[in-house]
Amino acid sequence: MKLVAGAAWLLLTALAGPAAAQGARPGGGSAPLAVREIGSMHVGGRVAAVEGLPERETVFSPGAPPLRVAPNGRFHVEQMYALFVKLEAPRARYPLLLWPGGLTGATWETTPDGRPGWQMFFLRAGHDVYVSDAVERGRSGWARFPEVFAGEPVFRTVGEGWALFRIGERSEWDDDAARRVPFPGGRFPIAHWDRFAKQSAPRWTTTDRQIQAAYDAIVQAVCPCVVMAQSQGGNFAFTAALNALDKVRAVIAVEPSGTPGADAQAARVGGVPHSVVWGDRIAEDPFWSRIRGNVERWQERVRAAGGGADTLDLPAAGVTGNSHMLMMDNNSDDAASRVQRWMEAEGLMRD
Amino acid sequence: MKLVAGAAWLLLTALAGPAAAQGARPGGGSAPLAVREIGSMHVGGRVAAVEGLPERETVFSPGAPPLRVAPNGRFHVEQMYALFVKLEAPRARYPLLLWPGGLTGATWETTPDGRPGWQMFFLRAGHDVYVSDAVERGRSGWARFPEVFAGEPVFRTVGEGWALFRIGERSEWDDDAARRVPFPGGRFPIAHWDRFAKQSAPRWTTTDRQIQAAYDAIVQAVCPCVVMAQSQGGNFAFTAALNALDKVRAVIAVEPSGTPGADAQAARVGGVPHSVVWGDRIAEDPFWSRIRGNVERWQERVRAAGGGADTLDLPAAGVTGNSHMLMMDNNSDDAASRVQRWMEAEGLMRD
Structure with a gap:
């Protein structure tokens, strides 16, 4: 069984x-x-009202007719x-x-x-x-x-986590993956850094x-x-x-x-x-x-x-x-x- | 079994x-x-470079020390x-x-x-x-x-899908859920519209x-x-x-x-x-x-x-x-x- x-x-x-x-x-x-x-x-979450922004027409998929998009209105947020x-x-x-x-x-x-x-x-x-x-x-x-x-939103760079997450010294980060040196004995799978990014x-x-x-x-x-x-x-x-x-x-x-x-x-x-x-x-x-x-x-x-x-x-x-x-x-x-x-x-x- | x-x-x-x-x-x-x-x-996706934006300090969690955030750099996108x-x-x-x-x-x-x-x-x-x-x-x-x-991104209003997704006539959308009238025989679960929104x-x-x-x-x-x-x-x-x-x-x-x-x-x-x-x-x-x-x-x-x-x-x-x-x-x-x-x-x- x-x-x-x-x-x-x-x-x-x-x-x-x-x-x-x-x-x-x-x-x-x-x-x-x-x-x-x-x-x-x-x-x-809640419904929030947005007012005072101008309307415009937008095509959402190639071949589809344009739709009027109203930036104003009530939106579900949070x-x-x-x-x-x-x-x-x-x-x-x-x-x-x-x-x-x-x-x-x-x-x-x-x-x-x-x-x-x-x-x-x-x-x-x-x-x-x-x-x-x-x-x-x-x-x-x-x-x-x-x-x-x-x-405004904050965007994380490809390398920001390297030092912040204690994977290696900040000075050891390199845009070239082959040159990145992590802390000795470090356990993070750095060979797959791009997938993490x-x-x-x-x-x-x-x-x-x-x-x-x-x-x-x-x-x-x-x-x-x-x-x-x-x-x-x-x-x-x-x-x-x-x-x-x-x-x-x-x-x-x-x-x-x-x-x-x-x-x-x-x-x-x-x-x-x-x-x-x-x-x-x-x-x-x-x-x-x-x-x-x-x-x-x-x-x-x-x-x-x-x-x-x-x-x-x-x-x-x-x-x-x-x-x-x-x-x-x-x-x-x-x-x-x-x-x-x-x-x-x-x-x-x-x- | x-x-x-x-x-x-x-x-x-x-x-x-x-x-x-x-x-x-x-x-x-x-x-x-x-x-x-x-x-x-x-x-x-790919790595894209962003340049020319000013740096600033940001506190990410209450009680955590501020971090320098660099808006510029290489970002994984798409x-x-x-x-x-x-x-x-x-x-x-x-x-x-x-x-x-x-x-x-x-x-x-x-x-x-x-x-x-x-x-x-x-x-x-x-x-x-x-x-x-x-x-x-x-x-x-x-x-x-x-x-x-x-x-710029487009944001969908709470009610936009009502007519666009053929749930009811545009004129029958109402901010008050109790007053929304869908098409006769319509199968969309309108009682749960907020969860959809x-x-x-x-x-x-x-x-x-x-x-x-x-x-x-x-x-x-x-x-x-x-x-x-x-x-x-x-x-x-x-x-x-x-x-x-x-x-x-x-x-x-x-x-x-x-x-x-x-x-x-x-x-x-x-x-x-x-x-x-x-x-x-x-x-x-x-x-x-x-x-x-x-x-x-x-x-x-x-x-x-x-x-x-x-x-x-x-x-x-x-x-x-x-x-x-x-x-x-x-x-x-x-x-x-x-x-x-x-x-x-x-x-x-x-x-």
Whole structure:
């Protein structure tokens, strides 16, 4: 029976850890994933009016007659997209919501060198998985600026992530791929940098309030749940827990780049277990050291209030070389297995 | 054995048609879908240089230190995203590529009233499915304008699709949902119009060449395949077949809004079976009548060259009330089943 084989695999994974998990990946002879439904949803947002702009005629497809396009009118803005995969028999108690950082949900779907991403890993581990795009990125869509979104979008250069994501020294970035020298022992698949660069999405830096509101709407629509977020998504996840203490049953923040601001807030989230995951070379990097310091202060406040705020420091656990994009690194399954074991230990899986 | 039950379901669907297909949908007691892998890919595009814009500092997350953002530099642009779901044992001979019209790939993933979309239908029918976003929409990302993309993006109002997609008379659109009167017998789920409006994505009208190049890249990466496209996607699908006669084994164009321009081209595509699907109320609509006329002339040229260019005219088949967005209408599974039967008849499924 295929389902029995799948259950046995899950048990093996839980017991044996990362090595078993990696051996059982797609292509590795594992049982098929038993899926109940795949689909997507848009939630949240509002209707905004735009006025005072001139009309014009536009041809949308070659050969089609021109259409009058009215730039003015009422537009749906600030909504959020999530792709879901629901399993036939999830082993997790709650769906797992995956929130990206400054890129789109594709962050979770695949690695630059084409291995299955954390979406597939956590599906195989028994979670229903919802992958979101932040407001104004990916399938969430974006709105006219400056009429609806304040300011202008920011575009990431091909090389910006090299130093920012701790893959190599800034001075070692080179437009010529053959001349790029990463940190020794680095785990990011730099041979496929161009595929990673293709995931870049324009973003605003003025839309935190709107993004938070939409994540809160996803939580209301889907949860109780576990939220796992990376980088910019970390602060949204911490705050989503504060905004829905009855709905968010755990927060896993992978290299979170921010925290909620007000100290007094931390005491409220004491009942929600948190885990923060860090890769390598943070101490050597002033930018990330400062971020980590902020996050650790947040964790201390949560702990002082009686809450659980664990840290999975990969180098401290003997796993070196991980970048900011650790779900894409060449040991991505190992890191995911460690997160999965934390969820097991927190009682987030069915027995 | 779950896989045997799944295979039996597929056989029943093929034999019994739309009624059996609808009864076996998720929630209807069908066997789980046996999935080998879920993931995504970005293909195509190029690196473009932007020069001469001023630098500035930007805070990306609350509490994070400001970063210097360089608007100038080399950017990856014009790439294309596709989400894939690969089955454990596909019954289709080739993967099925789903290309949306002016919205994103979410078009295929769900219906506005929350039923499973055509992505799920064709997965259940035994196809590996790849859902793309056009260049500059959704997870494909977009580029700085006017430096990289010519012109400005177009934004769809909440109500624009009402008349354009033949859901009701233009005069019957009302900002108050309770006062909207659709065409009699119309099948679009207008009670969930807001969820549909949330799928809107800004788009350009100057990027056909770039979109075509990226679709051609997807074809080279994934095919041999069958391409199914809607609306604006139709012309890209017709052209993709011309550009890869050895790779595109069939084209299914759902309400295509355009065709390749040059008459001489049609003779080349004679070996690739085409099916064009139309909903209701086209004869009453001058805009869509003109489009359909263009498409029928294209089909005539393909047929004159000895090719197969079938038409699935839903009203002529006794199925009335379908809109331009027929994969979202309340009989979406029925229409999908008819497309599936065409693929069966064309020998595109394994015996």
